[in-house]
Amino acid sequence: MQLSIAMDGPVTAQAAEASPLQDAAAGAAVALGSCTRGWRGHVADFDSAAAAASGGGELVRRLLEIGFVEGASVEVMHEGPFGRDPIAVRIDGTATIALRRRDAAAIRVVPEGGRASGRIR
């Protein structure tokens, strides 16, 4: 019973709507999928192109559900033994989520220093 859920429009459009941090963060934002162990920062928004390659709107919804919301603090805690994939990311210091780098590429994050702008939380 495959649940077919239609993609609900371009992801960035929504992210821009929902996230006031995007402008401030855009310059420094990187893909969570490219971060190494010990990296700390905050979720800025979602990358629609990367998301589309890996499940699209459904991927973004599931990332949101498990706690990757804009503004959430993230820390890369562990890397898998083969090809440093998957990664384990601690969200807001509470839950630790394992995900593949390919899926994490859809999450754009700003490093810890980005907090200095005062725009994040």
Next chain:
Amino acid sequence: MSSATYVADPRADAAEAGGRCAGLALVGCPNCGKTALFNALTGSRQKVANYAGVTVERKEGMFATPGGRRLRVIDLPGTYSLRARSPDEAVTRDVVLGRRADETAPDALVCVADATNLRLVLRLVLELKQTGRPLVLALNMIDIARRQGAEIDVERLSAELGGIPVVPTVAVRRGGIAALLETIDKLPPLAASAQPRPAQDDGEWREPDAAAIRALHREADRILKVCSFRPGDAGLTARIDRVLLHPVFGTLILLAILFLMFQAVFAWAQPLMDMIKAGFDLLAEGVRTVLPAGMVRDLLTDGIIAGVGSVLVFLPQIVILFFFILLLEDFGYMARAAFLMDKVMGAAGLHGRAFIPLLSSFACAIPGVMATRVIDNRRDRLATIMVAPLMTCSARIPVYTLIISAFVPAQTTFLGGWVGLQGLVMFGLYGAGIVSALLVSAVLKRLVWRSSPPEPFLMELPSYKMPRPRNVLLGLWQRATMFLRRAGTIILSLMIVLWFLSSFPGAPEGATEPAINYSVAGIVGHWLEPALAPIGFNWQIAAALIPGLAAREVMVGALGTIYAVAGAGEDAAASALAPVLTAQWALPTALALLAWYVFAPQCASTLAVIRRETNSWRWPVATFLYMLALAYAAAFVTFHVASAFLPAG
């Protein structure tokens, strides 16, 4: 297990004086202690069945409140959201919204929250609130949260959630249960209307889109911020993970754990297995001295006792394997194993979570196939189900052991006696199973399901918890009884049928050939022989493969029966089977049979469980056919290569 439709408990009806017994449903995220709370509420008054049409466990229990009300409570599968993706989550959604025809809509919901990780559950609470059903929030594991230094303002939380009662609990120690019962008593009168089945009612709930999920998260974050304080320390779990998820040490520890498991399964179980075997031999001997010679005695000793004994002998291995699996699962390690193995699994197109079902399949494919329920995506789950029977289950061990001991010299060793050829062959057979499982799933994902979008791998790594002995023992008991029931029913009856098949009709007067040659099994074996001759199988093997279709291990008992009968006489029957096989089979035939058994789809129970889990005949039929084709091909290649390169005889 049959799928049960709900029938109102007659005692409950009486207690409610003819009215309907009000029902509660427990909802919560995975790993929140929901089942512990369910056990604390209901004690032993529970019944477990399956929801019709899906194999999702339905657990229902009864309990009485201090106010004297008797309530029904159901424990729903864990979910992060009512936006269901897996069959389990769909059941939770449909029950909560009153959409299932076979389940009375709950009169009230108890949302169980892991107090150490409130963030995600608050969004679920907000979703549940939209359904409009009376709701209580149980803040479970509050002791652990407090020990971690977290402070939660329970009254403020209740107020921020719009007046939903919030009760801190420690379900594993029955803490806070009295307060929870009192709170349930104070809910607006449950089921006063005595309507038999409230119509489907979604309330204000609508399937949330990305924007709605964000909005719910923002609201949950706001509530969390004003109601709780959490120290930044990641705690013990993070410290343990630094070792267990270390790229080098973590992998070595995983390998060490797996090695220990298999060492235990094969070495530690041996004394117990010898004891069981000796016990059955003694029993057969006893029956032989008590009963007069004849058909009944032969049926009892050669058919039933020998046959059932050959299967029961696996009980120690199954118990030991599940002991490790249950212990590691309770501790929280299984998700870590999935994390470490995800890259390897992913290369074969499988989900990291497939590691656990495939590991279970080393004991038996049945629990393995059932364990695939943790995989959300249907195609990932189907791929795992279809390759699970390729893992070397313990039922193949007796077949492997028999043939290896008969044909592979024990004296041949390497590395100064540390590595034996017999062990290497066994290892090779396990390796062949694993490699072929990964190859088959890679082919499935790359060729058959090429068009489907890749599935994200998202998995929470739960906090480590001390395993609770009671949980582990209860799980072991369930597994052991499941196996014993199978041995006592399917296998026992097959043994009787097999004995009759290989004993009737008897040999005619003045027969020169062994009696089994004239029996039904012999006739079928002869009939199958031309089809199996290209892979080197004789009619005895063909005849033993038929009962072996019920369960792989039955093949050993069947060969025993066939050759014991064929040997015609007490002496031949008493001697061990291995030397008989050494004398009767050529080496290429033995190797071809080993190759056949790596793939052979010979387990009716596995096919039945695949049918149940996939709810369609398509998948068991597909599994049977592809495994049969691989088995035939592997045996064919092995037989001809071995015949060409090995010296005859």
